[in-house]
Amino acid sequence: MRKIYIIVLIFSFCCPIKAQQIPATKQAKSILILNATAHLGNGKVIEKSAIGFKDGKITLIADTRLNELSNEAYDITIEASGKHVYPGFIAPNSTLGLVEVDAVKASDDESEIGDMNPHIRSIIAYMADSKVTESVRPNGILMAQITPRGGTISGTSSIVQLDAWNWKDALIKENDGIHLNFPSTIKRSGWWAEPGRLEANKEYLKQIEKISVLLVDSKAYLAGPLRERNLIFESMKGIFDGTQTLYIHANEEKQIIDAVQLAKENQVKRIVIVGGFEAYKITDLLQKNNIGVLLKNVHEMPESDDQDIDLPYKMAKLLTDKGILVGLENSGGMERMQTRNLPFLAGTCAAYGLSKEQALQLITSNTAKILGIDNQCGTLEEGKDATLFISEGDALDMRTNKLTDAFIQGRALHLETYQSQLNAKYKGKYHQK
Structure with a gap:
């Protein structure tokens, strides 16, 4: 199988091409997500969770109600109260x-x-x-x-x-x-x-x-x-x-x-x-x-x-x-x-x-x-890839699955897409809030 990339040239004449998003760089700073409801993917749920990851791997899965945790061991802390964390x-x-x-x-x-x-x-x-x-x-x-x-x-x-x-x-x-x-x-x-x-x-x-x-x-x-x-x-x-x-x-x-x-x-x-x-x-x-x-x-x-x-x-x-x-x-x-x-x-x-x-x-x-x-x-477990995301609500419901953060192997993703750019563009045109 081989790609024929000349099609890109054809597209460039037909429509403007947005700048491609650059893939995220390797995780450099450790991250701790606090107080989200964690859906581990194996049937278990932690209502008030602490999920830490560094170097692309999950290093901590804990219940903040049962353990006193310090965020000093992590470079970045994301406060996610009221939100939900899922495996990718x-x-x-x-x-x-x-x-x-x-x-x-x-x-x-x-x-x-x-x-x-x-x-x-x-x-x-x-x-x-x-x-x-x-x-x-x-x-x-x-x-x-x-x-x-x-x-x-x-x-x-x-x-x-x-x-x-x-x-x-x-x-x-x-x-x-x-x-x-x-x-x-x-x-x-x-x-x-x-x-x-x-x-x-x-x-x-x-x-x-x-x-x-x-x-x-x-x-x-x-x-x-x-x-x-x-x-x-x-x-x-x-x-x-x-x-x-x-x-x-x-x-x-x-x-x-x-x-x-x-x-x-x-x-x-x-x-x-x-x-x-x-x-x-x-x-x-x-x-x-x-x-x-x-x-x-x-x-x-x-x-x-x-x-x-x-x-x-x-x-x-x-x-x-x-x-x-x-x-x-x-x-x-x-x-x-x-x-x-x-x-x-x-x-x-x-x-x-x-x-x-x-x-x-x-x-x-x-x-x-x-x-x-x-x-x-496939699950949120210590030692596995830090491929996960934070949603404002239930990720299986189209009304509430609104991602605020996403990570692949610990790398923070850009969630803006061509469609979201068009949405913002035409909201501005028609002065929608």
Whole structure:
């Protein structure tokens, strides 16, 4: 994947480009946040908290009601009474930084030619200074899994923090997993405005066989003496030795069952279901095989006429109650721009059965565990990255999620965006207060 940056020249003639925000410098002064309500991301809440961090790592998590604390050990103290502190939210299965303007082909680098592309690395196409990426940070989304699209095997994803000069600086975890778009058992004719009839996918078994052949051939290649190098087979090694996760994009019950069975038959170590609309029907299978689910955008309609109208909203509750590790993703229409609404997807899940702290885990600790980065982020704990933010109110409610401060690995972020500049500009024009 390669970016064609000539598009910047095209934009410069079409519209004025604001000065790009410079990524924050490495944390130089230690910081202490006092008296905020701390939502740790693991289900626990500290009503009057003290959170300290230095050199990019959290060094203190304490309850000020139980401990007498001195702020003299820290260079900067932020008084946050009445406010809330959260771990940075994580957006999995995201194409942030891979597409800037959907209508401009030269700025679209989310997919590669070919059908089986496990050797394609999405991270090298990631544009760290994307304006779209900048726009999601003011809602608390500070990390993302950059994921390719297209084909049967799209390629590998990588996990980044969202304030960096380039993709190398942004990396949290490189090439964390391979993404498999499992064949659907049905075909839909028509289009979204005029849906057609549902038909059986007559090529379903042949398409599965093609995947099976790749898995078998890859294992044989990796087990035998290396003669002629094969990048496709070689790149499959991680899903067999457990260093990478196989992310299976599937929504239908049979689709998920067949995908899990195929993966287990070929000794794939780590499996995650992405989408998982009918995963609630096969929770025993998922629990038995320790398979997590990244649920598709819950702000969607049911897929069948006989399903409850609120089924997408309560899906996280149904899976959580069965002991399944659940995270949220928002792929689909306008997915990059809609990333900013990820906290409010979790808020909907809270309105339909989960507690607020359980809903918070869907976009913090649960997602971190699913992505394999929970030793570094996802919760507010001593020793983990100081990637967190302060909000004036409930971060899962669009009415009150107003960030006053945000930090990535201890670095204080600029929260002003191009949109906020336009807001100020036109408020001034019409003399609004």
